[in-house]
Amino acid sequence: MHCIKSILAEASDALTLVSDSALLDAEILLCQALNQPRSHLRAWPDKPLLPEHLAAFRALLEQRQQGIPIAYITGNREFWSRDFQVSPDVLIPRPDTELLIELSLKLIPADDPVKIIDLGTGSGIIAITLAAERPHAQISATDFSLAALRIARLNADKHHINTIQFYQSNWFADVPATQFNLVISNPPYIAEDDSHLQQGDVRFEPQTALCAAEQGLGDIKIIADAARNYLEPRGHLLIEHGYDQQQQVQTLFKDLHYDNVQTYTDLSGQPRVTYGQFMSGYPV
Structure with missing residues (x-):
């Protein structure tokens, strides 16, 4: 079963050709799929992913592999320390x-x-x-x-x-x-x-x-x-x-x-x- 650490490594490799911040992108997308902050990834690197979370993450990852910006995938972006909705x-x-x-x-x-x-x-x-x-x-x-x-x-x-x-x-x-x-x-x-x-x-x-x-x-x-x-x-x-x-x-x-x-x-x-x-x- 995939754990947080292994799926991030796999996703980071997959995004290398489309992103200058492949690991960060992977972390943001996994947080979106898990509905958890990035601190959760650090605290539980060996935590197995549930099938529904893995499926949601792979769907997000596929969008990023197509070049779609992270902000449009997640629907938000920070500016002046505030979170803004974008489309x-x-x-x-x-x-x-x-x-x-x-x-x-x-x-x-x-x-x-x-x-x-x-x-x-x-x-x-x-x-x-x-x-x-x-x-x-x-x-x-x-x-x-x-x-x-x-x-x-x-x-x-x-x-x-x-x-x-x-x-x-x-x-x-x-x-x-x-x-x-x-x-x-x-x-x-x-x-x-x-x-x-x-x-x-x-x-x-x-x-x-x-x-x-x-x-x-x-x-x-x-x-x-x-x-x-x-x-x-x-x-x-x-x-x-x-x-x-x-x-x-x-x-x-x-x-x-x-x-x-x-x-x-x-x-x-x-x-x-x-x-x-x-x-x-x-x-x-």
Whole structure:
């Protein structure tokens, strides 16, 4: 009979060709099948698996062998130390996006009822995290996908956040006329012909949330341009972008008369988020 230790070794070998973290993937999938935390695997390595648990694990393992991302198989992913529900209707949260949260929290006074909008919220990780960390903030979140908004609302309920205004909207198109202190977005920024779209997890993620026209800059241009009509004087704009788009995004911000433009690096040291401050007074 298979025990925890032996089945993990077997599964890890089976996943080596499709994953850079084969053993971790196997452990996560086995925990899903057993409905147990990873500490259970450490505590009981020689515990035999019941036939129903083994069957459930093999079904999950087969999905991973097909390349389906772990987050879509388990239905969740951690972000900023919180667990979020995900589905193939939304992007999988990535650690690099936590940079947006770090920068936002530095800009938002803890007790100030600032107005924030998260454009293209997806699973809601940015809006919900900011709402939890800054409960006095007034937060709006948009997505053109109703399926994505359903996931975002489920995540807001899961984390007992009931203060976010969700809008089905293509960026600002259907947002009520409001002035925000902070506009924040992790928009699509991959060029439509980028070879990386045929590799790894992104093969299974929604292409509309990944790809943008104009070599990945199309949506960034739309957001940065329109945001000037929605920002309070001295308001802040934060946009995540590709590692190789720093110069283009900075030039775009400056051409649109944003001040104090600067780019911040992610955990890998890659340029990832560009900031601009709109002082107002310029023609838009």
